[in-house]
Amino acid sequence: MSATSPSLLFGRLLLTGAAGGLGGVLRQRLKPHCAVLRLSDLADLGEAAAGEELVSARLEDTDAVLALLAGVDAVVHLGGVSTEQPWAPILQANIIGVYNLYEAARKQGVKRVVFASSNHVTGYYRQDEVIDARNPVRPDGLYGVSKAFGENLSRFYFDRYGIETVCLRIGSCLPEPRDRRMLATWLSHDDLERLVVACLTAPLAGHTVIFGMSDNTTSWWDNRYAAHIGYRPQDSSEPFRAAVQTRQPQADTTDPVVVYQGGGFVRLGPFDPV
Ligand code: NAI
Numbered sequence: 386m387s388a389t390s391p392s393l394l395f396g397r398l399l400l401t402g403a404a405g406g407l408g409g410v411l412r413q414r415l416k417p418h419c420a421v422l423r424l425s426d427l428a429d430l431g432e433a434a435a436g437e438e439l440v441s442a443r444l445e446d447t448d449a450v451l452a453l454l455a456g457v458d459a460v461v462h463l464g465g466v467s468t469e470q471p472w473a474p475i476l477q478a479n480i481i482g483v484y485n486l487y488e489a490a491r492k493q494g495v496k497r498v499v500f501a502s503s504n505h506v507t508g509y510y511r512q513d514e515v516i517d518a519r520n521p522v523r524p525d526g527l528y529g530v531s532k533a534f535g536e537n538l539s540r541f542y543f544d545r546y547g548i549e550t551v552c553l554r555i556g557s558c559l560p561e562p563r564d565r566r567m568l569a570t571w572l573s574h575d576d577l578e579r580l581v582v583a584c585l586t587a588p589l590a591g592h593t594v595i596f597g598m599s600d601n602t603t604s605w606w607d608n609r610y611a612a613h614i615g616y617r618p619q620d621s622s623e624p625f626r627a628a629v630q631t632r633q634p635q636a637d638t639t640d641p642v643v644v645y646q647g648g649g650f651v652r653l654g655p656f657d658p659v
Pocket residue numbers: 401402403404405406407408426427428442443444445462463464465466467468477478482501502503504554555556557558559
């Protein structure tokens with residue numbers, strides 16, 4: 386069941402990355418908020434349900450992305466490389482792709498974008514620190530660097546062209562927290578829906594960075610500068626704590642995976658040979 390009450394707020398919404406993990410979650414949950422939900426990916430999207438439009442597009446294809454944004458009121462941009470990968474795919478999807486998206490938004494008159502950034506933009510902060518949106522970025526890999534690029538690009542398109550963006554620094558959005566780190570980073574699927582709908586409907590979004598987390602007891606992130614978005618998480622990782630801690634005894638506290646907020650990502654890549 387939807388975590389927010391259904392209402393038709395948009396004519397046409399675009400969801401990129403719709404064939405992915407979170408795309409599958411939001412495909413069901415954004416439909417009540419628009420007359421038409423345009424779904425895009427390079428992977429198979431299955432059959433179109435009533436009120437859905439399916440568009441196959443590669444984000445690095447400038448013309449395809451320009452056409453993708455025609456007639457769209459707002460974009461939820463999930464598409465792209467979602468883990469640490471070699472530079473070539475990151476460049477195509479997360480650098481060129483996000484540039485194509487903002488150029489298309491400018492040319493097609495789209496006024497609001499919800500951009501799936503990541504906690505890996507700030508993954509080299511320590512787990513004993515609490516940070517907010519004004520702390521400088523400290524990416525934990527090329528993936529995090531590419532998301533920081535998207536955040537900066539969207540800032541420029543707001544300052545120059547007035548295109549509003551909410552950058553979601555999503556933590557770990559899964560049905561349940563899987564490990565100790567995720568007790569702090571977990572975002573439930575219901576709270577993801579609440580967050581995205583709040584970003585789409587906030588009267589004034591401007592350019593905002595918000596950490597995508599549930600109302601977890603352990604927390605490394607402070608959303609004080611995103612209060613105007615009106616996101617109210619209703620879930621918490623706490624009911625999962627005992628099971629997680631039993632399953633995963635505390636690891637070596639000098640291990641970088643335990644020290645840094647980015648967890649295992651601080652060990653990954655770069656993959657290109659020396
Ligand atoms: P995912 O990898 O399951 O989905 C990404 C989708 O983008 C895929 O369906 C893929 O086919 C598509 N895609 C990749 N390259 C593309 C290209 N060049 N052109 C067009 N489409 C392309 O990722 P997931 O988990 O659904 O995440 C969605 C977004 O949220 C991603 O941008 C990810 O970086 C971000 N995010 C997700 C988190 C999570 O916990 N799932 C945490 C932090 C950020």
